[in-house]
Amino acid sequence: KASREVLTEIGSADLGYGDPRGVPALREALAVWLGRTRGLTVSPDEILVINGVAQGLVLLARWLEERGRTRVGFEEPGSYGGRVHLQRWGMTTVPVPVDGEGLDVAALDASGVDAVVVTPAHQFPTGVVLSPQRRRELVEWVRAVPHRLVIEDDYDAEHRYDRPPVAAVKVLAPDQIVHLGSVSKTLAPAMRIGWLVAPSGMQEELVEARYWLDLASPALPQITLARMLTSGAFERHLRLVRQRHKARRDALLEALGEHLPAVRVGGVAAGLHVLATLPDGVDDAAVAEAALEAGIAVHPLSRHREGEGPPGLVIGYAATTPDRLREAVRRLAPLIS
Structure with missing residues (x-):
């Protein structure tokens, strides 16, 4: 329904080469949505619209590799698809154990890596939520060294039944945590819409890398999602x-x-x-x-x-x-x- 409405209203200006950061209307809607549902205070200019979390991992892998940082911590057990995706783009994934409280931060510290991918809202595949104590430990770990980086995959954050929502971890250390999300599990993977919110020092380079990768995401799905977010349909x-x-x-x-x-x-x-x-x-x-x-x-x-x-x-x-x-x-x- 939202797609039909959009198709009757868009003009030729909406179908040109777009901003590599994404359609402004969607970034504005996402800024409101992330603030209300994930506790993130971000401006539309800080949001990079991507073709799902997979593309976000590609951009981040390239960013890390350009700096000679090819070892990244990864939850054990953790998503096979995410792990292989990083490996395909030159990363060596270092297993970091997961237990009943989520990622073992002491093991992360002992691993020697300076970047890690985590799924704190609903760990895949165990389903564990990163505990408050582990969240504090993770923030202490990333803040201990200025160039450390946490990549927060906000997997399944919207799908909860018997527990209240938890805020994004990025809220606790915005200058050293990248936040990734998508609509693949809420609408459909085929929409290929996700978002990346990076620390300010990374944003410009990630936007440029995105431009040279594929210019920008398709406009029609973005405008459709913006309509769903602003109308309450989503x-x-x-x-x-x-x-x-x-x-x-x-x-x-x-x-x-x-x-x-x-x-x-x-x-x-x-x-x-x-x-x-x-x-x-x-x-x-x-x-x-x-x-x-x-x-x-x-x-x-x-x-x-x-x-x-x-x-x-x-x-x-x-x-x-x-x-x-x-x-x-x-x-x-x-x-x-």
């Missing part, structure tokens, strides 16, 4: 999908409890997936392969770590109805056994 959409996702999550948890009572389930208070930790000795990759052959798509936890660890399955539920989720778990149970 927030109404989020309220709707939160209710729907909560019902689907509850159906998945009920089915796991019935068919796989020995499996420990985590990350249930927010997000679009749960982590089911399997009994020791189970080959999670083999289970995931057998499940796929049976028409059930799950990720083995081992795919998202570089070292050894307990087996598990990352089970997404947002795109599947409650009945299909129950049936999938019923069929998945004997494969694990």
